Amino acid sequence: MLVDSRGTVCGPELENCLPSKSRFRRLAPDNTLVDGPPLTGYYTSYPAMDREGTAVFWRDGKLLAVDADLDAHELFAMDDSRNVMNRTLLLGDGRVVVSLDSEVLTFHSPLGPLAEGPWPCGDANLRGNPVLG
Template sequence: MAATFEDDSSGIAVTFFLDLTDGRLIAATPPGPTQHKAILGPGEFLIGSQGYGAFSTSHYDADGTVLREWPTHTMPLVNHKGRIVGPEFENRTPSRSHFVALEPNGAVRKGPHLPGYYTSYPVLDSDGTAVFWRDGRLLAVTADLHARELHAAPDDQRNIMSRTLILEHGQIVFALDDELLLISGTGLSPMDAGPWPCDNGGLHGNPVLDAG
């Protein structure tokens, strides 16, 4: 497992790689401004760094070895084939962020530019379309990095956001401040079955509602 300890006053963190069978410490990352993380598969992790001049994502194995690196930091999504996509996340305005795909060779393929700043953590459907709220719009970005607008409220600048989830029949649900929004008629497929299709990943992070 990978467990992160962060000092809130500085934003500096260390991620520790542990053996679950005996709790043995295997390795640790260098201290740095760690941000978004994700699980790629058993014993494989994505760890993003953003701040103090850092803006990158690293792929670590269970031994704490860096296997690949990308010169960007995202809210990552990982599908059932291991493809990694997500909106770039940078503490900067005006926005320089794009929706991107992280290629296996360490390259970054850029999709649409993302104006604004605050972003709900996205969710990925089984066709490879990512959905998230940003700058007063609910956006869907397809597997080939083309964006379409599912809903717009340009005057809505609330900035306390939940993660985004897919419910039955392609319904999208997320929270803005103290309100829960449910968007229907999106044409989306069910949530992807990969290791990290939404924030916290998997069924334990995306509750299933019992219709009975």
């Protein structure tokens, strides 16, 4: 999950069955779920979020971005069934880095710098668990 600078929680759902009915969702202030785009596949990298509120992650052979309006954008796709359970890194110049098994893939994207917030996956969460100030 991701928590933006306003404390909004969002992220890809994980459902323990295939075919998946998972979606990218946002938790609304009234504790209801707001539906985002449906997601295919099962294994998902930990997402990162840029300053505009766009989440980016790898799922089902695709590098996906879901913007603040919950619109999905496929940034890259390949025929690949490797299981990914690693972090997604978002570097300052829009580069996105994911690892697939023993490979590290780097992509140029239109994304902005990593968000400032309690848990946008800063430094791949190397700074520890999220802390609200």
